[in-house]
Amino acid sequence: MTTVDPQQLRTFATVTRLASFSEAARELGYTQSAVSQQIAALEADLGTALLVRRPVGPTVAGRRLLEHAVPLLVRLEAARADVARLAGSPSARLVLGATPLAVGVALGRALGEVRRAYPQVEPVVRVFAQDVLAARVATGEVDLALIDGLAAPSDPLPLPEVGPLTTVAVDERPVAVALPAGHPLAGRAGLALSDLSAARWLDAPDLTPTADRLRAAAGTDGFRPATRYRGTDLHGLLALVATGHGLTLLPEPVVAGAPGVDHAPVAAPRLVHRTELVHGSLPEGPAALLARLLVD
Amino acid sequence: MTTVDPQQLRTFATVTRLASFSEAARELGYTQSAVSQQIAALEADLGTALLVRRPVGPTVAGRRLLEHAVPLLVRLEAARADVARLAGSPSARLVLGATPLAVGVALGRALGEVRRAYPQVEPVVRVFAQDVLAARVATGEVDLALIDGLAAPSDPLPLPEVGPLTTVAVDERPVAVALPAGHPLAGRAGLALSDLSAARWLDAPDLTPTADRLRAAAGTDGFRPATRYRGTDLHGLLALVATGHGLTLLPEPVVAGAPGVDHAPVAAPRLVHRTELVHGSLPEGPAALLARLLVD
């Protein structure tokens, strides 16, 4: 019946993230003591130990609580931001968030039309990794977002639910495995993803599906990351593929023209690279126009 | 940066639901004064009026806040319930929630197998309306739920997101319009849902898709409810159809055998009656067994 205290939740989340009471206190502007008391109160309230101390880390129950805590805090903030936006002046800004692979010529063309219709607005495009974009939309930091990812055909992307958002499918492309030029699998048809679970994979969490997603999609273990690539630059990633540092999964049109890189379409399971437009409520204006242009 | 107070959110939600400060105070165990102060504090905090008084009702900003408040409160409770369940003894109970149309022979057979494997557990089946079932799963009131509803083929049902739940498709059936016997449309193929927007519809929110859902699916206005039917009894609803009180949308197998009722398949848009199994994390035991049996 009674609810959990979000402040304690935030402290708890911070403590687990930093694995330290004192550092969490520093980040949150509390004393060590206050943090300790908040955690103690939360544990007493829930009737379970949530953290083990020295070294600091979550218990099983703590891990479970974390699955709730982070989305809850995001949404709590989104709620405030959402009504604040409604009260504030309808700004003429237009901020579009996008994952790296979602930025394409269609977007450029649509932005051009928006510029013509609303010459006074300065459209801003900001690139984010997939996992945080939905939260940015919910808090109003960006007005619209183009998010890409791996999905079964005509299935929606698995986005974290952080508020009342609308998502519309914009694009679906076949996916292919990017291979070094001359690789024996190049161009081979009928390739099953699970056949490649033992290969060396490039883990580029800001650009391509992570190993978890691949395992889930293929239904097998494996996909052990050989090299980790942090960053949103596609060319760098393709260069690593070309030099044999590992394979990666990309939309077919993206790998098709790349120099030094061959590719093979993935036949099973049936997967597509999907792009979705995500937004909250859009008042009539440049943002709404852009949304209409993008879904066509 | 700072978060919204859930207690105020709960009070706000209660006030709007009851459209009265005093009644909300009674329900929540506060004085009128406390409720008034909480609302005032919330409005001051967010910097906007949320309610109009006399008669009491939400403003535009208030309506927006409500979209966040209710799911937030559900999930806040779910978080507590979720870790509590983890701490408590692994009870041998097995509570299955289901929407009325989701209870079928497959379920009966699966429950039989569970009984045989775990003779000591007493399976309980509880029937709920669609809209509250996901929340019951999140709070652990039921271990698993079978939820049915209208969807595009192989699309998931639009469930409110109230926690980290797993959903698996269990069944998809064609949908048909139930008609009084001898109705001119009976058996006609190629029927478009939008053609029927002007007809008299039975509104049975506990059993069938509401008018909103129909409008969204058909992409047209209309589907004005002629008669409202509260309850989860299918036979009563079919009797109303047979006596000409309105049309309704049901899975084809359900209407096929009903006396006094004819039907016509819906051809456009492509729709199915989908049943999904929804659950949180399932420790090995009767619940996990039942889940496995149901998805096959």
Add this chain to the structure above:
DNA sequence: GATCATTACGAGCCGCGTAATCATT
């Protein structure tokens, strides 16, 4: 012995209830 979490305790603030006031029908 140094770092880091916990406990003890007092001070300030916040939120509730009582009660009076104001507004609306």
Add this chain to the structure above:
DNA sequence: AATGATTACGCGGCTCGTAATGATC
């Protein structure tokens, strides 16, 4: 006039910081 929302005000509790204590490397 009566119902119902708001304001005034004082008390109680809760939470934080300071400071001392305890545990772990």
